[in-house]
Amino acid sequence: MSGNKQSISGAGNIQIIGSNNCVNDTMVVASQQPLTHSLIHELLDIVYSLPESEDDSYSLSNPVQIHTKLLSNDARMYISIIDNHVEEYVRVDHVMKDYANSEVIVKKLRDMFLKVAEFDEKGKPRLGNGDSQLEKIASSLFDTIVTDSKFETNKHPKENIENFCIALVAYGVSKCKILEAPGV
Numbered sequence: 474m475s476g477n478k479q480s481i482s483g484a485g486n487i488q489i490i491g492s493n494n495c496v497n498d499t500m501v502v503a504s505q506q507p508l509t510h511s512l513i514h515e516l517l518d519i520v521y522s523l524p525e526s527e528d529d530s531y532s533l534s535n536p537v538q539i540h541t542k543l544l545s546n547d548a549r550m551y552i553s554i555i556d557n558h559v560e561e562y563v564r565v566d567h568v569m570k571d572y573a574n575s576e577v578i579v580k581k582l583r584d585m586f587l588k589v590a591e592f593d594e595k596g597k598p599r600l601g602n603g604d605s606q607l608e609k610i611a612s613s614l615f616d617t618i619v620t621d622s623k624f625e626t627n628k629h630p631k632e633n634i635e636n637f638c639i640a641l642v643a644y645g646v647s648k649c650k651i652l653e654a655p656g657v
Contacts, residue, residue, distance in 0.1 A: 508561050508637055512629060513568040516637050519621045520578050520614065539647050545655035548603025554639060561640035562647075569644060582645035585610045586652065600653050607642055610651060614638040 543552045555562065569575045589609045591601035615638045618624055619631075645651035 508564050508633055508640070510564070510568055512633065513565055513637060514572070516618055516634070516641075517568065517572055517575075517578060519618050519624060520581060520641070521574070522621075522623075539643070542646060542649075542652055542654060543603060546600050546603030546606075546652040548607055548652065550604045551607045551642075555643040555646070558636055558639045558643065561636045562643040565637070565640040565644050566647075578641075579645065579648055579650050582610070582641070582648075583650040585613055586645070586650065588613075590653075598653050600655070603652050606652065607646070610645075611635075611638040611642050614641060 539555065540552055543549070543555070569578070572578070586606065587598065589606045590598040593599045615634055618634055618638070619626055642651060
């Protein structure tokens with residue numbers, strides 16, 4: 474008679490206790506592909522096609538350090554999230570340098586920020602709940618991309634789109650178009 478405890482070790486083993494069990498030991502896992510130059514370009518095209526921004530200014534001033542800006546905007550969670558996606562951020566930054574009229578995308582990011590920003594009594598954006606604001610922007614970007622008629626949902630895993638959205642949000646923060654710079 475066997476004991477109540479059973480164990481199994483090794484790779485690829487299957488253990489079943491009971492009767493009339495059917496086992497399918499084939500597991501399909503979607504491969505996690507890194508964001509490629511062409512996918513980033515394709516996704517930027519979707520963001521680019523958003524309605525045009527009313528803001529016609531595009532600042533070329535040097536941006537504030539991203540961590541300093543995130544801290545002053547109470548976006549502590551996003552410090553870790555952006556740090557976790559630095560590879561994707563670098564790729565987006567690289568593609569944006571080659572992307573024609575990238576300032577249009579940056580203006581659209583600014584519009585997305587202004588829709589979730591907190592404003593002072595003079596009507597200027599002020600430091601606020603950065604984590605919440607960045608989450609809303611990333612979510613809006615994701616929804617915009619996956620509902621776009623040109624986007625093929627079965628072609629790209631959801632995780633890649635989420636990674637792109639975080640990287641694009643980080644790009645917007647680094648260019649001082651998303652969140653407010655400290656001391657402004």
